[in-house]
Amino acid sequence: MKHFSAARLLREAVRGQSGWTEHWRSPDRPAPAYDAVIVGAGGHGLATAYYLAKQHGITRVAVLEKGWLGGGNTGRNTTIIRSNYLMAESAALYDHAVKLWEGLSRELNYNVMFSPRGVMMLAHTVHDVQVAKRHVYANQLAGIDNDWLSPAQAQAYCPPLRLDAGMRYPVLGAALQRRGGTARHDAVAWGYARAASALGVDIVQNCEVTGIRRDASGAICGVDTTRGAVSARRVGVVAAGHTSVVMAQAGVRMPIESYPLQALVSEPVKPCFPCVVMSNTIHAYISQSDKGELVIGAGTDAYTSYSQQGGLHIATHTLDAICELFPQFRRMRMLRNWGGIVDVTPDRSPIIGKTPVPGLYVNCGWGTGGFKATPGSGHVFAHTMAHDAPHPINAPFALDRFRTGQLIDEAAAAAVAH
């Protein structure tokens, strides 16, 4: 892997870009055997492969991808990064990720454009204020930055915010995580792919896993793919959106439902929006990309689906909310509207860990907010696969919690999505 730098850009500019080589190797088919197989080359899967190779010395790793790497939710999400979750377990997990985000470009030698521009969550009712302050205080105790802002302070941080008392839901305050922000989603997948590939990981695209093989003892012994069989004693399923489908191949029924999630962008305009703003009561969130597009998202469609196509009424409702908060954006125009498929768990927290099948691991259920966890998720999942035991950070996120009732119910506790 040749090092990326400004000096090299300059050198290549002079010599007609002829020295650039492929960011990752693209083997046509997987090798017959690996020490570990990752199903799904999204951000989480590629990060898992990278940390397996980098931190655990397991380099005989294949990442098998049905389509093109980074083509699922990694490439479709609105890239919000924050860690101001209420539950101590969640906050620890996401803050682990934020800390990795902060050094990720240098770690991967790939500019993932992590931009801690601040994530502001608006409170519109007395109940919102109570919930938001509970978050703020819980986070502060855990050492996670999150501040309560008065309406005026919120507007000072985000000048486009409207504080008109005549609004249907006036802004009563906001919780602000300054370390939160956004990153460039594609670059995350590409950066991990490049770094993992350089460490020997095979990333095989257009290679769908069609079966999960178990030996006489019931333990994992490999996978079947559209490009040949692969033997491996460790298989990690990181196939957001299709977790249930892949896990069914191993005979495991999951506590997961898959929902369409839509997002949209406006045409690009000059900088007009300095941070990320989320409103749970009004159901919308918005930021502005480096390119100048307003990036907007909302909740899921109402029914499970793999169609990647939601209803127009979901997009229009989202824009109702954005225009209500920011009426100056009514004349902006929607450029592109798309859908993804998100895995939703009963407690809206992810599942990261072992499964009832020896050698089979699963990392899923990130719902609408998995992008922000990408580095942390890959890091702890690699640990889990390498040691056949969870990292302390992901131990609470075991599949088994749905038996014991030890749920990590962010949604019920705080009614905050994303």
Next chain:
Amino acid sequence: MLLIPCPICGIRPEAEFTYAGEAHIARPAEPASLDDHAWGEFLYARTNPKGDHAERWRHTHGCGRFFNAVRNTHTDRFITSYLAGTARPHGTPSAASPDAPAMRNDTEQWGQA
């Protein structure tokens, strides 16, 4: 916005309905007899197939009835719909689980408080 065939009212737009999850997961007759694993499965495990899915809807802003439907979750096409408490019609392909037994009809088991 989907068009949804309510078995009582006919085809109506999605806005009138509430989705209610996978169908034919009958509440166990004796919950106390289930171990934690089985109870957890009942509460949380779902087939979630990519393909034909037997699911529940309620025509909330119509007749108010819960009913079952088979929809292809890849195309979002409805294949059929039928009254709650009736078995999945024969001929509709089942994605994973076999048809659940019809509704129980025993009230005696309920303790009187």
Next chain:
Amino acid sequence: MSLRFSFDGRSYLGEPGDTLASALLANGVRLLGRSFKYHRPRGLLAAGSEEPNALVEVDRGYGARTPNLRATQVEVYDGLVARSQNRFPSLGFDLQAVNDLAAPLLSAGFYYKTFMAPRGAWAKLYEPLIRRAAGLGRAPDVADPDHYASRYAHCDVLVIGSGPAGLAAAVAASAGGARVILCDEQPRFGGSLLADRSARIDGLAAPDWVAAQVGVLASRPEVTLLTRTTAFGWYPDNMVGLAQRLTDHLPEPDPTLPRERLWQVRAKQVVIAAGAIERPLVFPGNDRPGVMLADAARTFAVRYNAAPGQRAVIATTSDTAYRAALDLQACGVEVALIADARLRADGPLPAAARAAGIRVETGMRVLATRGRRGIRVAIMGRIDLDGRVRNREWVRCSLLGMSGGWTPSLHLFSQSRGELRFDPASETFLPGASAAAERSAGSCRGVHGLDDALADGAMAGSAAAHDSGFDAALPAPCHVEGAAQAGWTSPVPARRKQRRAFVDFQNDVTSKDLLLATQEGFHSIEHVKRYTTTGMATDQGKTSNMNALSIVAAELGRPVPAVGLTTFRPPYTPVTFGTLAGYSRGVLFDPVRTTPVHGWAAAHKAVFEDVGLWKRARYFPRGDEDMHQAVARECRTVRSAVGLFDASTLGKIEIIGADAAEFMNRMYVNAWTKLAPGRCRYGLMLGENGFLMDDGVAGRLAPDRFHVTTTTGGAPRVLAQMEDYLQTEWPELQVWLTSVTEQWAVLAVQGPRARDVLAPLVDGMDIEAAAMPHMSVAVGSIVGVPMRLFRVSFTGELGFEVNVPAGHAQAVWEAVHARVEALGGCVYGTEAMHVLRAEKGYIIVGQESDGTATLGDLGLGWAIAKAKRDFVGKRSLDRADMTAVGRRQLVGLLTADPACVLDEGAQLTEAAAAPVGTRSLGHVTSSYGEATLGHSIALAMLADGRARLGETVYAQRPEGAMPVRVVDPVFLDPKGVRLNA
């Protein structure tokens, strides 16, 4: 009549029917914009909605400023003010054009490879610079003064596009009486026919034939004609979104008119006649102003009478450009040369061009162009098989019309999930098998040539009408003369090695960028798109996607379909946010629910709060009281005399039937069988997961009738859960559920004098304690109005809740209020209600509990009827974690400083010092200042709280930790003396 308009401050004249593009062209203005990345000078590429370059800002001057509009779609009106964008200080002299010199440094994806050091520099240093450079127009900065409309429509046949195929389809489809909607994005129907100067259809010139057909359609009552209306997206079950522009073209629009309207059309059948978009050629300097699509040049000249140049070179790989050359010549443009990259060109159009005396060269391409801010010279030549250039020739010109063939518009077809089929002959994708009730007609499915398109459209329209249940005889075919008979020839690939040949004009993606992406291992077209940003500009690749795909496929040595096609996402062209939001703004954004005495409360200066959709009176300040003073007064008044509270928002459900008690037994944790009629019980409902879902008092009115109350926010959820179990799990139960939330208004009369307030009003009812003890219910009347009277208390005081029909609530309220005032009482709001109930240790679901709390946690385990074998949620209570040690339990807190009011949400810790990482023991759920007890109080959920009574823990505050004593959550009257008075 000429129209005066301005562009970048200069005034020009245009003609009715002009677009800003055609009017500027007619005025000799060729420089209309700057590109996104290199700020290269750009003119018009196209004449329609696919235009990537000429983006402008239109300013109506009253806060209605719109960025990024295509000059080709902006209709000129008298007084139009338009400006160019993304340039400084001016369009002619743009400092950022320096980027163009640095182009070798700014290759595809350069930003992924640098700006990484030092740590944090990206966000602080580089990103702000990049952001300032990026973006196109300026976002509006004041609230949009315009309004928008929205409408649903049903039709038998929706026809999208009104070119020859679409018009013919609409006429055929509507002949038998089908409801037909015809929409077109342009201001006039006719599509390509509006720029057809030679064809005669049924003896009429093309524009006249269009007018005749529109006349026929307008005369049919079931036909809806929508111009300026873009079908932008296809949604499940044949719902098509249309965006209609209503006022942007008017000089002084009536302010009552909506600016735009969203149509959501549910069509039984759809005919897509979306046409095709000409493909640019990829050669160095193909972005210079004056280089445009050949058919766009023709359209400007023929339809708008706007000469796109004086001397033209036409470069082509298809026959249609010959038609452009002929029409341009006929409009007075000197056509110096037609350079056809194909080795042969012998169809009827090339023959006609030669016959017209135009010089035609085959095997010739454009090698480069020259000219500052506009083309002056095209450098032409032939290329040997071994890549050497021969016959290099400089041709002076002010217009270079190019054509690389045509790309059918498949956007809507693809969104309808139809399969795309690759046609190698034309190197285009065409519609394959349909997935929805739609059919494509005309050039969007590769049927070109006027007579074929007319016939194809008529056939599609008649078939669509037939399939939606109408008789539809195929109309007689049109008689077409003089139409250009275009041969359809395969595009010639671009040269591999060339300098700065643009593929995506707006985003400045060159063929070199695409090659670099493949060199760097980006082999899927989705990867190439994302890495280079090709096809991601505001035109979404309408003119660039197929060229990019061909270049990548050629480079990888794979067939085009193997490289893939990027997904067509809605919208077809950008749609205004306001149009999508429609009427939903302000009070229409979310409905407002008010109680029957809302008006009274508003008149009495209530301050309201939002609770779900409800507006609830939070407190009633008197004089210049602040909230705390008003609430303290209201609380004291209730404790010392009496208060009146509007509890109408409580959810109410009537449960009726022989099995009503059995149903209650199953839904609630409590025992109901033995509850006597006339008595009430505090009911607790769990989810099947065992956590508290809702609470409320239920009164038994009769053996088969319960009046159940729920929390304000929980009412729909509770009723839905009840209906779910009743309908699907226990259909055998004889029970009927009715929501009566809106039917019963609820007046809570609470305080030591509550009985004295009501006694004279209740028409002789005995409401003494013996007849109506705490937790009882009786039916009667109050001031002559039917009433259900509950003796219940959410304050700890003697209390009643008067339920009366909502229509009579105001009258009863006023009568009760008069008594309350007379006895020294007052009205109180939700805030005082919260304080009063907290003093008594009553929880609020959603405040003390949060969806993770069990009844045990909340000290409510006593309510569970242990003898019941089952109820919803019971089994979950036995799971290991539900009874684990260390769960957070409800307690009261007393601050060491009795004046200190803790913040709700404050965290509790073992010690005063709480370094980062200190374990939280719990949090404050409710906290109120001194009201009636002489000190502040708080409720909290505290780990093992009940075992900690009497201990001191610490509440963390920004200003320092506050010691708090853990106490029982019931601060007032634990024995219930006041309650039972």
